[in-house]
Amino acid sequence: MSFTIFSCNNDDNPDKEVCIDSTIPCPVIIGQENKGCVVNIIFLAEGFTDSEMTEFMTLCDIAKQAILDMEPFTSAANSLNFYRVNSTSITSGISTQQYTSVCNGTTGITTSSQTAWSVFGNRVGIKHYVGMDPLKRDALEDLYGNYATGDYVYTIIIANTTDYYGGAEFPGVTEHNTIINPKVSNIIVSKNDSGDAFRYLIRHEFGHSFGNLDDEYESAVTACAIENYEPWYLPQEPKLNVLTYNPNNWFEGARYVSKGYWREWENSIMRGDASATTFSPTQREVVHQRLLDAIGCP
Numbered sequence: 001m002s003f004t005i006f007s008c009n010n011d012d013n014p015d016k017e018v019c020i021d022s023t024i025p026c027p028v029i030i031g032q033e034n035k036g037c038v039v040n041i042i043f044l045a046e047g048f049t050d051s052e053m054t055e056f057m058t059l060c061d062i063a064k065q066a067i068l069d070m071e072p073f074t075s076a077a078n079s080l081n082f083y084r085v086n087s088t089s090i091t092s093g094i095s096t097q098q099y100t101s102v103c104n105g106t107t108g109i110t111t112s113s114q115t116a117w118s119v120f121g122n123r124v125g126i127k128h129y130v131g132m133d134p135l136k137r138d139a140l141e142d143l144y145g146n147y148a149t150g151d152y153v154y155t156i157i158i159a160n161t162t163d164y165y166g167g168a169e170f171p172g173v174t175e176h177n178t179i180i181n182p183k184v185s186n187i188i189v190s191k192n193d194s195g196d197a198f199r200y201l202i203r204h205e206f207g208h209s210f211g212n213l214d215d216e217y218e219s220a221v222t223a224c225a226i227e228n229y230e231p232w233y234l235p236q237e238p239k240l241n242v243l244t245y246n247p248n249n250w251f252e253g254a255r256y257v258s259k260g261y262w263r264e265w266e267n268s269i270m271r272g273d274a275s276a277t278t279f280s281p282t283q284r285e286v287v288h289q290r291l292l293d294a295i296g297c298p
Contacts, residue, residue, distance in 0.1 A: 024085065024087040024088075024116060025085065025086055025087075026085070027042050027083035027084065027085050027144070027147070028083060028084050028085075028086075029081065029082070029083055030043075030060060030061070030064055030082040030083060030084050031064075031082065033081055034078055034079060034080065034081050036079075036297075037079060037149070037150070037295045037296055037297035038079050038080065038081050038149055038295060039076075039079060039080050039081065039149060039150070039154070039291070039294045039295055040081045040083065040147040040148070040149055040153045040154070041064075041067070041080060041081065041082050041083065041153075041154045041155075041156065042082075042083040042084075042085060042144055042147065042153060042154070042155045042156070043056075043059075043060045043063060043064075043082070043083065043084050043085065043155075043156050043157075043158060044085045044087050044116070044117065044155055044156065044157045044158070045085065045086055045087045045088070045089070045116065045158060045160075046087070046089065046094060046115055046116055046117045046119045046157045046158060046159045046160065046188070047089050047091075047092060047093045047094045047113060047115045047116075047119070047159050047160035047161065048086075048087075048088065048089055048092070048160045049088060049089055049090070049091070049092050050088050052092060052160060053086050053088065055160075055191075055194075056084075056086065056158060056160070057084065057086070058194075059158050059191055059194060059198070060082070060084045060158070062194070062198065062199065063156065063158065063198070063199075063202045064082045066198075066199035066202045066203055067080075067202065067203065067206060068080070069277075070203055070269070070277065070278055070279065071278070071279070071284060072284055072287055072288040072291055073287075073291075076291050076295075079291070079295050083147075087116035087117065088116065089113070089114060089115035089116050089160075090114035090115070091113045091114045091115065092113070092160060093113050093115075093160055093161055094113050094115055094119045094120060094121060094130075094159045094160065094161050094165075095110075095111055095112050095113045095115070095118070095119070095120040095121070096108055096109060096110065096111045096120055096121040096122050097110055097120050097121070097122050097123075098110045098122070099122055099123075099124060099125040100125070101124060101125035101224075101225060101228065101229065102224070102228055103125060103220075103221050103224035103225050103228065104125055104221050104224075106125075107122060107125045107127060108121070108122035108125070108127065117132050117133075117136045117157055118132055118133035118135075118136045119131070119132045119157060119159050119188055120132070120133075121161070121163060121165050123167065124225045124226075124229040124230060125221075125225055126221060126222055126225050128164050128165055128166060129165070129166070129167055129222075129225075130159065130165040130166065130167040130188045130190070131167060131175070131188075132157070132188065134175060134178070137174065137175060137179075137186065138178075138179065140155055140184045140186055141174075141179055141182060141183065141184050144184055145182075145183035145184055146183075148183040148184070149294065149295065149296045150293055150294045150295050150296020150297070151171065151293050151294050151296065152171055152172075152182075152183055152184060152185045152294065153183060153184055153185070154184075154185050154186075154187075154206070154209055154210055155184055155185070155186045155187070156186075156187050156188075156189065156202070156205075156206070157186065157187070157188040157189070158189060158190075158191060159188060159189065159190045159191065160190075160191060161190045161191065161192075162190070162191065162192060162193070163190055163192070164190060164192055164197065164201075165188070165189065165190035165192075165201075166187070166188065166189050166190070166201050166204065166205050167187065167188045167205070168186070168187040168188070168205040168206075168208035168209045169185050169186050169187070169208070169209050170185070170208060170209065170212055170239075171185045171209065171210070171212050171290075172185070173232075173233070174186075175232075176232055177232055185209040185210065186209060187205040187206060187208065187209045188205075189201040189202055189205055196274040197273075197274045199274070199277075200269070200272075200273060200274040200276065200277075203269050203277070204269055204270060204276075207269055207270050207279070207283070207287070210287070210290060210294070211279075211283065211286060211287040211290050212239055212240075212286070212290060213239055213240075213241045213270050213283055213286060213287070214238055214239040214241055214242045214254060214255050214270065215254070215255060215256060215270060215271070216241070216242065216253075216254040216255075216263040216268060216270040216271035217253075217254075217256070217270075217271045217272075218253045218254075218256055218257060218258045219256045220256070220257075222256045223255075223256035223257055226256070234255070238254075238255060238261060239286075240282070240286045241263070241264070241270060241280070241282055241283045241286055242254045242255055242261050242262070242263060243261070243262045244260065244261060244262075245262065246262045247262070250262040250263060250264055251263050251264075251265070251266050254271075263280075264280040264281065264282045264283070265280040268280040268283060269283070270283060
């Protein structure tokens with residue numbers, strides 16, 4: 001797929017709409033467009049053929065509501081814009097890769113799918129972890145960086161697979177940090193069950209890319225894979241939702257390890273499964289501050 005970039009016609013803001021040639025359309029607003037100081041969130045289709053695009057559009061509505069049903073986003077609804085990009089893929093589903101690591105040997109199988117964003121599963125040998133082709137990630141920056149408001153624009157790639165997949169950037173952090181001053185903060189989630197698990201994936205990964213929150217679960221394989229293959233992803237200093245001491249009645253275990261880090265709740269959106277539906281109080285405070293920065297109002 002070529003990446004010829006051109007502007008689309010837009011009467012309100014002709015400089016805002018940007019596309020990838022004729023195969024990927026411009027972002028379309030979902031619902032009411034809010035004006036003034038706003039956060040822009042863009043859903044992108046991955047692995048959906050033309051005949052499957054109606055399903056993607058439905059998933060966008062579910063994902064939008066999953067975010068708006070959780071504080072502090074509920075209270076900030078009038079400052080959030082949601083867009084949709086019906087980026088059609090040639091084949092249905094996404095690719096996977098076989099990967100051999102020192103952490104858990106050889107995992108996964110190699111499959112191929114011709115998709116809009118070249119997303120693949122089993123990144124660095126972690127079954128549930130997804131990545132994308134670096135050139136396609138670079139393209140996100142060129143295409144949607146000018147949707148950034150106070151700080152970033154937030155892209156959410158929804159992958160057409162029932163397997164459980166997720167992956168996210170922190171604000172300002174991209175793969176290997178090869179993009180200078182990035183304006184896009186991206187996540188990738190699978191449609192999974194299109195229900196509670198999908199809502200959880202949206203909320204959890206958005207907690208990373210928007211809220212700048214650490215994971216609060218424990219996984220020896222994940223800890224090993226990040227240490228050996230993606231050390232750029234996890235800085236030594238934890239995010240504000242994780243502490244290196246117990247302030248009072250917090251729970252030990254976070255950032256993929258069982259010792260040395262404490263989390264506020266036993267099970268929050270940054271730790272649990274589909275049963276977790278909200279941020280802890282400390283997480284909510286952090287995300288609220290991020291909202292102020294993202295909206296960009298003085």
